[in-house]
Amino acid sequence: MEIEALIRPIPDFPIPGILFRDITPLLKDKQGFRGAIDLFVERFRDRGIDHVVAIESRGYIFGAPVAYGIGAGFIPVRKPGKLPHEKLVEDYALEYGTNSLEIHADALARDERVLVIDDLLATGGTAAATGRLLERLGAQVEAYAFLLELTALRGREQLRGAEIVSFVAY
Amino acid sequence: MEIEALIRPIPDFPIPGILFRDITPLLKDKQGFRGAIDLFVERFRDRGIDHVVAIESRGYIFGAPVAYGIGAGFIPVRKPGKLPHEKLVEDYALEYGTNSLEIHADALARDERVLVIDDLLATGGTAAATGRLLERLGAQVEAYAFLLELTALRGREQLRGAEIVSFVAY
Numbered sequence: 001m002e003i004e005a006l007i008r009p010i011p012d013f014p015i016p017g018i019l020f021r022d023i024t025p026l027l028k029d030k031q032g033f034r035g036a037i038d039l040f041v042e043r044f045r046d047r048g049i050d051h052v053v054a055i056e057s058r059g060y061i062f063g064a065p066v067a068y069g070i071g072a073g074f075i076p077v078r079k080p081g082k083l084p085h086e087k088l089v090e091d092y093a094l095e096y097g098t099n100s101l102e103i104h105a106d107a108l109a110r111d112e113r114v115l116v117i118d119d120l121l122a123t124g125g126t127a128a129a130t131g132r133l134l135e136r137l138g139a140q141v142e143a144y145a146f147l148l149e150l151t152a153l154r155g156r157e158q159l160r161g162a163e164i165v166s167f168v169a170y
Numbered sequence: 171m172e173i174e175a176l177i178r179p180i181p182d183f184p185i186p187g188i189l190f191r192d193i194t195p196l197l198k199d200k201q202g203f204r205g206a207i208d209l210f211v212e213r214f215r216d217r218g219i220d221h222v223v224a225i226e227s228r229g230y231i232f233g234a235p236v237a238y239g240i241g242a243g244f245i246p247v248r249k250p251g252k253l254p255h256e257k258l259v260e261d262y263a264l265e266y267g268t269n270s271l272e273i274h275a276d277a278l279a280r281d282e283r284v285l286v287i288d289d290l291l292a293t294g295g296t297a298a299a300t301g302r303l304l305e306r307l308g309a310q311v312e313a314y315a316f317l318l319e320l321t322a323l324r325g326r327e328q329l330r331g332a333e334i335v336s337f338v339a340y
Binding site: 008010013014020022024027028029030032033034037050051056057058060061062064065067068069071072073074075076081083084085104107108 | 178180183184190192194197198199200202203204207220221226227228230231232234235237238239241242243244245246251253254255274277278
C-alpha cells in the first residue's frame with residue numbers, strides 16, 4: 001500500500017503556515033483509492049455496524065464507499081441549511097467564531113450501531129460535534145475512523161467512549 | 171427495487187414553490203443504498219472507465235462508491251476555494267448570479283475515459299460546467315449518470331456528446 005506516497009503536501013493552504021495534506025492524488029489512483037477504502041472495510045466489516053455516518057463533504061468520499069462495502073446504510077452529517085427535514089444542530093469552534101453541523105432527527109433509531117468516518121482527524125471539533133448529535137439521537141458509536149490524523153493537534157482527546165482509528169498519522 | 175418509495179418529497183424547500191426530493195431515507199436504508207449504487211455499477215462496470223468524476227457534495231455519495239465498485243479512480247469537482255493545487259474554474263448560472271466549480275489541472279491525463287456522476291439532473295448547469303472542465307482537460311466523457319432527473323427542467327439539453335442516464339425520472 002502506497003497511501004502515504006499518494007498524499008501531496010501543499011504548504012500554506014488554506015492560509016500561511018498550514019501544511020495541507022492533499023488526498024486528490026490518492027483518490028484518482030484506482031489502486032490507491034480501492035486500497036484506502038479497503039482499509040476501512042476490512043477493519044469494520046464484521047462489527048455489526050448498521051450505519052456509516054460521514055461528515056460533509058470529504059468524509060462522504062470515504063464514508064459512502066465504506067457503507068457500500070460493509071453493507072451498511074449511509075447517513076450524511078451536513079453543513080447548515082442543507083437538510084430539508086426536522087433536524088438537530090450542534091455548534092463547533094473555529095479559529096475565529098463557530099460553525100455548525102446538522103443531522104436529520106429521524107436519521108437513526110435508538111441503539112443503532114454507527115461508524116463515524118471523515119478523511120482527517122485534526123482538532124477533532126467536527127467529529128466531536130458529530131458525536132454529540134449521535135448521542136442526542138441515542139445511537140451507539142462503535143468507532144470513529146479517519147484516513148489521516150494530525151497527532152500534534154490532539155483531536156483524539158475530544159472523542160471519548162468509542163474506538164478511534166486512523167490509518168496514516170502525521 | 172424500492173428506490174422511489176424511499177425518496178421523500180419535501181414541499182417548499184429550499185424556497186417556496188420547490189418540491190425537494192430528499193434522498194436521505196434511501197441512503198440510510200442498507201438495501202436501498204446498496205441497490206441504488208448497484209444500478210450505476212451494473213450499468214458502467216464493463217465500459218473501460220478510468221475515473222468517476224463527481225460533483226460536490228451529494229454527488230460524492232454516489233460517485234465514490236461507484237468508483238470503488240467498478241474499480242475506477244475518483245475525481246472530485248469542488249466548490250470554489252477548496253482545492254489546494256493548480257486548478258481550472260468554470261462558472262454556471264444560478265437563478266440570481268453565478269457560482270463556479272473547480273477541478274485540479276492535473277486531475278486527468280488526455281483521452282482518459284470518465285463517468286460524471288451527481289445525485290440529480292435538474293437544469294443541468296453544474297453538470298454542463300463539469301463537462302466544460304473535462305473538455306478543457308482533454309478527457310473523454312463516456313456518460314453522465316444521475317440517480318434522479320427532473321425532466322421538466324430539460325437539463326439533458328445542456329449535455330451533449332455523451333450518453334445521459336438517470337434511474338428515476340419525475
